[in-house]
Amino acid sequence: MSSDAVKKRKPKVIRNEEGTPETKRGRAEGEQDVLVYHEEVELEGRDPQQDYLLYKDTCAALAKLMAEIQELKSSGAKVGSVEMEERRRQCSVHFITLKKLNRLAHMRLKKGRDQTHEAKQRVDVLHLQLQNLLYEVMHLQKEINKCLEFKSQHEEIELVSEEEFFQEAPAEISRPHVTRDDHHQLTLARLDWELEQRKRLAEQYKMSLARKEKIHKAIEQKREYLSSLQPGLQNIMQASLPVQECLSMPFEQMQKQAEVARHLPPPLYVLLVQAAAYGQACDKTLSASISGDVDEAKALSRPPEDSQDDESDSDAEEEQQNTKRRRATVGVQLDDKRKEMLRRHPLSLCVDLKCKDGSVLHLFFYYLMNLNILTVKTKVSTTTDLSGAVSAGELLNSESLLNCLYASDHGQETPNPTNRYQFDKVGITTFADYVSDLGHPYVWVQKLGGLQFSSDSELMGSALSASHMERTMKLLQGRLQARLALHKQFSSLEHSIIPVSGECQHLFPAKVVSGLTRWTMMSYQEFTELGFVQHVLKAGLLRETDLFFMAVVERGTARLLAAVVVNPRYPEVMPLFSLSLHWKGERSGRTEDNLRAMESEVNVFRAELQGPRPGFQLLTNQIQRLCVCLDVYLEMESQVCDGSEGPKEFPREKMCLRTARGPSRLKPFKYNHPQGFFSHR
C-alpha cells in the first residue's frame, strides 16, 4: 500500500513515539488518546518468550489442521464440508494469530531500533560537547603557554645585578620596601634605573663627541701651521750647509743618504750600513755613497695593485698595437727575457778605500734583482802616473784585480745555486759571459751584503756582513798595495834593475854578477807550452787565473830562463820559478839536480825571502837570489866540460867550504851573512 508506506515513512522522519498509522490517524482526529487502541502498549505487556511459544504452537496447530484437511481431502470428503470449513476457519484464525505475531515482532524490532537510535543520539550530543570542551581546553592551554613563553623586550636589556642595583640606585627608584617582595616591581624598578643611566650616558657621549670635534679642528690648524714652517726650515738648512762643511759634520749629507738608503735593496743596505760602521770605527779613510736613480728605485717598490691596473689597461692597448705590428721573433723575445733576468737595481753603492800612499780603490756594488746576487766592479785611481811597465798591464786590470781575494773565489760564476734553474729557462749557459758587463759576483761580496748561499755558517744578514767586513777590507787594501808595489817593481825590472830594498840587502852578497836582462809577461797558453814547466802543471800548482812571467838572467854565455807563476793572492802565496839553463847545451830543473836545487832555493824559503812586512819584496828578492845562485852554479863548475884545460869562463870568486855534497853533488847555494860564504843547506 503506497499510502501506508508513505505514512510509515513520515513517522520515521519525524521520530515520534507513536509509530503506527492508527495512532497517527488517531492524533490527527483529535485528542482522544485515552480511547485509542495502542498496540505498543499491548506490546509492552507481552513477553517475547511467550509469543515465541505461541508462535510455535500456532504453527504446530496449523500443521496439524493442514494434515487433517489433507486427510479429509484424500479420504474423499467433499470440498466445502463442515469439517473442512471448520478447519479452514481455524487455519485462518491461526493465520491471523501468526500475522499478529509477525506484526508484534516487527514492532518490537522497530522499538528496539528506535531506542538504540535515541541512545546513540544522546551519546553523540555528549561526545560533541566533550570535543568542544577539549578543544577549548587545548586552546586555553596554548594561550597559557604563549603567555608563559612571552619574552618581553625588557629581558634583553642587560641590567645591572640586583645587589649593584640596590646599592647604586637612589631610593625613589629602587623602592626597596616594595621591590624586595615583589619581583615584578623589582624588574620595573631596575628597568627604570637602566633607562635613567642610559640617558645620562647618552648625554656624556654627545658631549665627548663635541669635544673630539673641537680637538680635531685644533690639530688641523696646528698641522697647517707646521707645514707652513717647512719652507722656512729648508732655507735654514741650505744656509747651514757651508757651516756644516766648515765644521765637518755633514748632517745633511748623511740625512740625504739615509733617505735614499731607504730605497736600497736589502743586501746593498746591509753593505752600506756595515761599511759605514766599519769606516767610522776602524778606518776613517773608507767612505761609502749611493749613486743611481732614486725615482726608478721608488717605482720598483710601488705596491703591485696599481701596476696591475695599469698593466691591464696597457695590455689592452698593447694588444691592439701588436696586431698591427709584426710579432717579435723568438730570439728577440729570449733576449728580452734575458735582459729582464739580469736586470740591475737602479741604485748602486760606491765604496772608496784609500791607501797610505794616496791611491784609491773604488768599488762599485750592484744588486741583480732577479738573481738575488751582488756584483762588484773596480777602479783604481793613483796619485802617481802608472804608465811605463808593459808587463804590468794585467796587474791593475779591473777585470782581474780582485781575483781570488779569498782562495779559489774566481767570480766567474754566480754563487747562488737557484740561478742555475733561472738561467736554464732563458738559455744562459754561463754567467761568465756577462761578468764584464755586470760585474763580478765574488763570494765575499755576497757575504758582505749578508747573502749566504752555502751552508757553511749560521750567520745571516748583518751579522754575516759584520763578521767578514774587517778581513775583507784589509785584504782589499793589501791587494791594492801589493799590486801597486808590484807595478813599481815591474817597471824597474823591465829596465833590468832588480829593486832590492835596504832591509833585504843582507840576504845577498855584495857582488852579484849575473843580471836580469828581460822581464816579460806571458799568457796562460804560452806558459803551458813551455817544456820545463810541465812538472808544475802536473802538480796542480797552476791556475788560469794566475799571472805568468818570463825572466831572463844572463852572465857571459850562460842564459837562464825562469818561468814565473804569480798567484793573484801574492804575497800570501809565493811565486813559483821553473828554470831552464842554456849554457853548453840546454838543461832544466828536470834534467839536472843542481838546477833543481836552485829552484828549491828560490821557491821554498819564504820566511827568509819575504823581507819586512807586508812582504812586498818577495818577488824581487827571489829574482835576486836567482842571480846569486846562477853565479854560484857557474863558478862552481868543477871541470871544463869539453875536456880542454883552458881558463874557465867563470873564475871562482865565491867562498865556500865544499863545492859538492851528497850523492847528487849539489853546489852550495846558501848564502851566510855576515861571514859572506856559501854553504849547503
Next chain:
Amino acid sequence: MFISLQLLHMSVFSQSFSPCGRFLAAGNNYGEIAVFSLSAALSPDASQASQKPILNFTAHDGPVFSLLSTDTHLLSAGNGEISAWSWAELIKKVRVSCSVNFINLILIVGGGDNNIHIMDMETGIFKSVLKGHTDYIHCLCFKEREEEILSGGEDGAVRIWDSRTNRPVHCIEVFKYEECARPQFGKWISCLATDSDWMLCGGGPSLSLWHLRSMSPTSVFPLPGCQREAVFYQDLIMSVGEGPHVSHCLHGGTVKAQIPCTPSSLNTLALNLKNTEHRVMTVGGSSHQIDVFTNFSYKAFSLSF
C-alpha cells in the same frame, strides 16, 4: 799549497829495509824519515793511501844522506850526527826518541873529515880511526870473508883496509886507469860494492868491475851519467845514477837493459832480500816518489812521501 811545493822540491837520498823486510824507511833532503809499509802497498787491495808513509818524522836538521838497518835498529846519518831509532817503535808508528841499545856490533863510519871511524855500538865509543884518504869519503863497503873494509872518496882512490889490524892493505886510484877515467866528470868515487872477489866502483870515472886479486878492471860499463849506487844481484849488476833509469848490466860489460822510472835522477837503490814475500827493489832520487819494482824489469808503482 806549501806542502805540494815542498813535495815538488823533495829528493830522496837514502833507503833501508826493516829487519823483517816488511817496512821501508827513506830519508829525504828536508831531514825527514818516512816509514812505508811494504805489506800494505804490495797487498792485492792496496789503495792510494797505502802508498803513503805510515810514519813521517823529522830526524835531522840537514838532509838524511845515509840509512842503515841493524837487526833491531835503524841508523840515520845527517849533517854530522848519527841517530839510532828502534825498528819496533817505528813499526808501531810511535814517534820515536833516539835510543841506543846494541850488543856486539861495530859501526864503521866514513866521514867528511877524510877518515874512517870505527865505533863500538854497545858503548858508543869510537874504537879506532883509519886515516889515509886525502878528501872526504863517499862510500864504504865490507868484505865479510876477509874482514876487509873498502872505502871510496872524493880523492878518487879506493882504499882497502884490514879490519882486524886497522891497516891499509891496498889503494887503487881508479882515475889513473885510462879505460875507466872520465876527466870531464872528475875523479871522485861515489859508489862501491863487493861480491867475494869482485868489486864495483864508479862515480866520476865510469862504472867498472874489478877483480880484486889482480887489482885490475875486467869490464867497464858504458853508462852515460855518473853512477851513485850499484849492487850485485845474482848474476846481474844494477846501478842507478844520473838519468831517470835503472841500468841492468852483465858481468861482461854490456848493458842489458835500462828501466825507466819517475825521478829524473836516482840517488839510492835498495833490494829487499831478507823477505821472500816482499822481494822488491826500490829506487829513490830527485822526486818525492820512490819507485817500487816487484819484477825487476819494470816499475810496478810508486810510494810517495
